[in-house]
Amino acid sequence: MNEELRNIWTQFFNWVMGNGPRPENEVIPPEPPPALPFSQKPTDKFSRFHEATLKERYTQWLELHGLHLFSVIYSGLSVLTCIVIVSLLLATVAELPPFGHERNPANNEVIRRYVQHGGRETGAQNIVAGLILDYRAFDTFGESAVLFTAAVSVLMILGASRRNSLKDSQNPHTDPEGRNFSQRGPPVIRHHLLRKDDAILQGVASLSIPVILMMGCVVVINGHLSPGGGFSGGAILSTALILAANAFGFERVHNFFNERTFIVSSSTALMIYALSKGYSFFTGANHLHSIIPKGTIGDILSAGLILPLNICVGLIVAGTLYGFYALFSEGDM
Amino acid sequence: MINMFAYNIPFASIFLMMIAAIITPLLPNRNRLPEKLSCYLIGTVGVLSAYLLYTLTNSGQSLAFNFSMGHFPAPWGNELRAGPLEAVLALVFSVAMLLSLLGNFSSTQEDIAPARRNIFCVLVNLLMASLLALTYTNDLFTAYVFIEINTIAACSIVAVKEGAETVRAALRYLVMSLVGSGLVMIAICLLYDLTGHLLMQNMHGAIQVLVTTKSYIMPLTVSLALITVGLAIKSALYPFASWLPDAHGSSTNASSAILSGLVLKGHIFTIIKIFYRVFGLDVIHALRMDTVIFALGVIAMIMGSVHALRQKNVKRMIAWSSVAQVGYIFLGVGLNTTAGIAAACLHIIVHACVKPMLFTAAGGLSNSAGHKKGLHALMGTFYVNRWAGLGLIAGACSMMGVPAFAGFASKLRLMMASFDTPVVVWSLAALATSSVLNALYYVPAVIVILTHSKDAQKNFTVHPPTKLYNFSMCVFLILNFYLGLFCVPLLRLITRGVNVL
Numbered sequence: 001m002n003e004e005l006r007n008i009w010t011q012f013f014n015w016v017m018g019n020g021p022r023p024e025n026e027v028i029p030p031e032p033p034p035a036l037p038f039s040q041k042p043t044d045k046f047s048r049f050h051e052a053t054l055k056e057r058y059t060q061w062l063e064l065h066g067l068h069l070f071s072v073i074y075s076g077l078s079v080l081t082c083i084v085i086v087s088l089l090l091a092t093v094a095e096l097p098p099f100g101h102e103r104n105p106a107n108n109e110v111i112r113r114y115v116q117h118g119g120r121e122t123g124a125q126n127i128v129a130g131l132i133l134d135y136r137a138f139d140t141f142g143e144s145a146v147l148f149t150a151a152v153s154v155l156m157i158l159g160a161s162r163r164n165s166l167k168d169s170q171n172p173h174t175d176p177e178g179r180n181f182s183q184r185g186p187p188v189i190r191h192h193l194l195r196k197d198d199a200i201l202q203g204v205a206s207l208s209i210p211v212i213l214m215m216g217c218v219v220v221i222n223g224h225l226s227p228g229g230g231f232s233g234g235a236i237l238s239t240a241l242i243l244a245a246n247a248f249g250f251e252r253v254h255n256f257f258n259e260r261t262f263i264v265s266s267s268t269a270l271m272i273y274a275l276s277k278g279y280s281f282f283t284g285a286n287h288l289h290s291i292i293p294k295g296t297i298g299d300i301l302s303a304g305l306i307l308p309l310n311i312c313v314g315l316i317v318a319g320t321l322y323g324f325y326a327l328f329s330e331g332d333m
Numbered sequence: 334m335i336n337m338f339a340y341n342i343p344f345a346s347i348f349l350m351m352i353a354a355i356i357t358p359l360l361p362n363r364n365r366l367p368e369k370l371s372c373y374l375i376g377t378v379g380v381l382s383a384y385l386l387y388t389l390t391n392s393g394q395s396l397a398f399n400f401s402m403g404h405f406p407a408p409w410g411n412e413l414r415a416g417p418l419e420a421v422l423a424l425v426f427s428v429a430m431l432l433s434l435l436g437n438f439s440s441t442q443e444d445i446a447p448a449r450r451n452i453f454c455v456l457v458n459l460l461m462a463s464l465l466a467l468t469y470t471n472d473l474f475t476a477y478v479f480i481e482i483n484t485i486a487a488c489s490i491v492a493v494k495e496g497a498e499t500v501r502a503a504l505r506y507l508v509m510s511l512v513g514s515g516l517v518m519i520a521i522c523l524l525y526d527l528t529g530h531l532l533m534q535n536m537h538g539a540i541q542v543l544v545t546t547k548s549y550i551m552p553l554t555v556s557l558a559l560i561t562v563g564l565a566i567k568s569a570l571y572p573f574a575s576w577l578p579d580a581h582g583s584s585t586n587a588s589s590a591i592l593s594g595l596v597l598k599g600h601i602f603t604i605i606k607i608f609y610r611v612f613g614l615d616v617i618h619a620l621r622m623d624t625v626i627f628a629l630g631v632i633a634m635i636m637g638s639v640h641a642l643r644q645k646n647v648k649r650m651i652a653w654s655s656v657a658q659v660g661y662i663f664l665g666v667g668l669n670t671t672a673g674i675a676a677a678c679l680h681i682i683v684h685a686c687v688k689p690m691l692f693t694a695a696g697g698l699s700n701s702a703g704h705k706k707g708l709h710a711l712m713g714t715f716y717v718n719r720w721a722g723l724g725l726i727a728g729a730c731s732m733m734g735v736p737a738f739a740g741f742a743s744k745l746r747l748m749m750a751s752f753d754t755p756v757v758v759w760s761l762a763a764l765a766t767s768s769v770l771n772a773l774y775y776v777p778a779v780i781v782i783l784t785h786s787k788d789a790q791k792n793f794t795v796h797p798p799t800k801l802y803n804f805s806m807c808v809f810l811i812l813n814f815y816l817g818l819f820c821v822p823l824l825r826l827i828t829r830g831v832n833v834l
Contacts (some may be wrong), residue, residue: 152489
C-alpha cells in the first residue's frame with residue numbers, strides 16, 4: 001500500500017515536473033564545459049607562464065556572470081522602486097481627507113448642483129448619465145475618441161499590415177518606385193484553437209446570445225433612466241459578439257461584422273456625437289436657443305441628447321472591444 | 334469684448350480637427366485625398382488661430398476669455414480658455430504641423446504602405462486636435478483625456494512605418510508613456526480629493542487656502558511631484574528620455590518631425606499651465622519643485638548633448654539633441670519667474686519651428702544619399718539637395734545659438750531671465766557648456782555634408798526634391814530668421830499671454 005502510494009506520487013510528481021521515467025539504455029553524453037561565447041582567443045595551452053591579465057579575467061567573468069548579475073540588480077532595483085512608491089502612495093492616502101466625510105473638500109457646490117438640480121437641468125433620471133453626457137460631455141467625447149484612436153491604431157498595426165503581406169505573398173506588390181513594402185516573411189496565420197462542432201457551446205451560445213444582446217440594448221437605451229449607459233451596455237454587446245465568434249467561428253461573425261462595418265459604424269457614431277454635441281456646445285457658449293427638447297423626466301424619450309449619445313457610445317465600445325478581441329486572437333476582423 | 338467669430342475659434346479649431354479625424358477612415362484612399370484634406374484643415378486652423386491672435390492683441394482691455402462647452406457654466410461644465418499665448422502656440426503648432434507634412438509629403442509616400450496611409454492621416458488629425466485641446470483647455474480632466482489621445486496617436490505614428498525597429502521603439506514609447514499617464518491620473522485624483530475641483534482657477538483658489546492654512550501639505554507635494562514626473566516622462570526630460578531616440582530616430586520623417594517638434598511641446602505646455610494656473614509660482618517655490626525642475630533641466634542640457642555626440646545615425650543625433658533642447662525649456666520653467674516662463678515659451682516656439690526643419694532636412698539629405706542614415710554616408714549631399722543642406726546648416730546654427738538664428742534669441746532670453754534669480758551662475762554655466770557641446774556635434778555634421786566627395790556622389794540615387802519640399806524648407810528658413818531677428822514683439826506678446834495665463 002505504502003509502496004503503491006509512493007509510486008503514484010512519483011508518477012504524479014514526474015507528470016507535474018514534466019520529466020517522465022528515463023529509459024535504462026539511454027546514454028547521457030557528458031556535458032561540454034561551458035563555452036565562453038565572445039572571448040577573443042583561447043589561451044595557449046602550452047605557454048606555461050601565461051597568466052590571464054586582470055582585464056581578460058574581468059571580461060571572462062563578465063561574460064559568465066554579467067547577465068545574471070544584471071538581472072539580479074535589475075529585479076532588486078525594481079522591487080526597491082516599487083516598495084518606495086507603494087509606501088509613499090500609502091502614506092499619502094493615509095493623509096487624505098477621510099472617505100465619505102461630510103466636510104470633505106469634494107463636497108462642494110459642484111456636487112450639490114449635480115445632485116440637486118441634475119434631474120431638472122439635464123432631464124436624466126440617472127445623475128451619472130446626466131453628468132458625463134451633458135454637464136461634462138466634452139470629456140466623454142474625448143474618451144470615445146480615445147477608444148476610436150486605440151481601435152484605429154490596432155487595426156493599422158495588426159490588420160492593415162497582415163492584409164498587405166497576404167496580398168504580397170500572392171503577387172509581390174511594389175510601388176512605382178520599386179520598393180517592396182512587405183519586408184517580413186510569409187504571413188503567419190494563427191489557427192484559433194476552436195472546436196467547430198462543440199454542441200454544448202453552440203447550444204448554450206444560441207440560447208444566451210439573444211438574451212445578452214437584449215440585455216445590452218436595455219442597458220444602453222435606459223442609460224438615462226437607470227444605472228448603465230453606453231460604456232457598460234457596449235461592453236455587454238461586445239461579449240455577445242465574442243461569444244458568437246467563439247461558438248460559431250469568426251467567419252460567421254465576419255459575415256455581418258467585419259472591418260468595414262466596424263469602421264463605418266464607429267466613425268458614424270462618433271460623427272453623430274461630434275455634430276450633435278458640437279451644436280449643443282455652440283448654442284450653449286453663445287447663449288443661443290437650443291432646439292433640443294428635454295422631455296419629461298422618466299420617459300424613455302427624454303433627457304435631450306443623452307439617449308442618442310448613449311447609443312453612439314455603445315456602438316463605439318461594442319465595436320472596439322470586439323475588434324480588439326478579434327484582432328489580437330485572429331489577426332483579422 | 335471680442336467679436337463672435339473670434340470667440341468661437343478655439344472650439345471650432347478643436348472640433349474641425351476631430352471631425353476631420355473621424356471622417357478620414359471613410360474617405361476613398363485615392364489621389365492621397367486624406368492627406369490633402371488634413372493639410373487643408375490644418376492650414377485653416379492656422380489661419381483661424383492667426384485671426385484669433387490678431388483680434389486678441391487689438392481687443393484692448395480683456396486679453397483672455399473663457400468659452401464654456403455647453404449650457405452649463407464653468408465649475409459644472411467643461412471650459413476652454415484662450416489668451417495670446419494659447420493663440421500663438423496654436424498658430425505655431427498648426428504651421429509646424431503643416432510644414433512637416435508638406436515637406437515630407439513624398440517621403441511619407443515611400444515609407445508608409447498604401448493601406449496604412451489613411452490611418453496615418455487619422456492619427457495626425459487626432460494629434461493636432463489633442464494638441465489644440467491641451468493648449469486651450471481650462472480643465473485638468475479634459476487635459477488628461479486629450480493627453481491619452483495624444484499618447485496613443487503618438488505611439489502609433491511611430492509604428493506606422495513597418496519594420497521590427499519601429500515596432501520595438503513604439504512599444505518602448507508606449508510603456509514609458511503609459512507609466513506617465515498613470516502617474517498623471519493618480520495625481521489628478523489626489524488633487525481632486527484635496528480641492529474638490531477640476532477647473533484650474535478653482536483648484537488654484539483651493540490650493541492657496543490649503544497652503545496658507547498649512548493643511549494637507551504632504552499629499553499636495555506628492556501630487557505635484559507625480560504630475561510633474563508623469564508629464565516629464567511624456568515630454569522626455571532627461572532621466573526619463575530613454576524612449577525618445579528610438580522613437581524619433583526610427584520612425585518616418587514626418588512622424589519624427591511631428592513628435593519632436595510638437596508632441597513634446599503639448600505636454601510641456603500642460604506642465605507650464607499646471608505650474609502657473611493651478612498651483613501658482615509661489616506654491617511651486619514653497620514646495621521646492623522649481624529647484625528639482627531646474628536641476629533636471631540642467632542635467633538634460635548636458636547629458637542630451639553628450640549622448641548626441643556618440644551617435645552615428647543623423648536622425649538619432651537630432652533626436653538626442655531634442656532631449657537637450659527640452660532641458661533648455663525646463664531650465665526656463667525652473668527659474669520660476671514670469672520672465673523665465675516667457676523665455677521657456679519662446680524656446681518652445683523656436684524648437685517647434687527648428688526641429689521639424691532639421692528632421693525634414695536630414696530626411697531629404699539621407700534620401701539623396703540613397704536612404705542611408707549614417708552620418709558618413711551624407712558626405713557631399715549638400716550639393717545634391719541644396720535646400721535640405723541649407724536647412725540643416727540653419728538648424729544647426731540655430732541649435733548652437735549663432736546670432737541671427739532662432740535659437741540665439743531664445744537662449745538670450747533664457748540668460749536674461751536667469752539674471753533675476755539666485756541660480757544665475759548655474760544657468761549661465763549650463764547654457765554655455767551646452768552650446769559648446771551642441772557645436773561639437775552639429776559642426777562636424779555640417780562639415781560632412783559640405784565636403785566634396787566624388788566617390789560618394791556616384792552612389793547617390795537622385796530623387797530630385799519636389800517643389801513642395803523646397804517650398805516648406807524655404808518657409809522653415811524664413812521662420813528661423815524671423816524668430817532670430819524679430820522676436821521682440823513676439824516675446825512681448827508671450828509675456829502678456831503669460832500674465833493672463
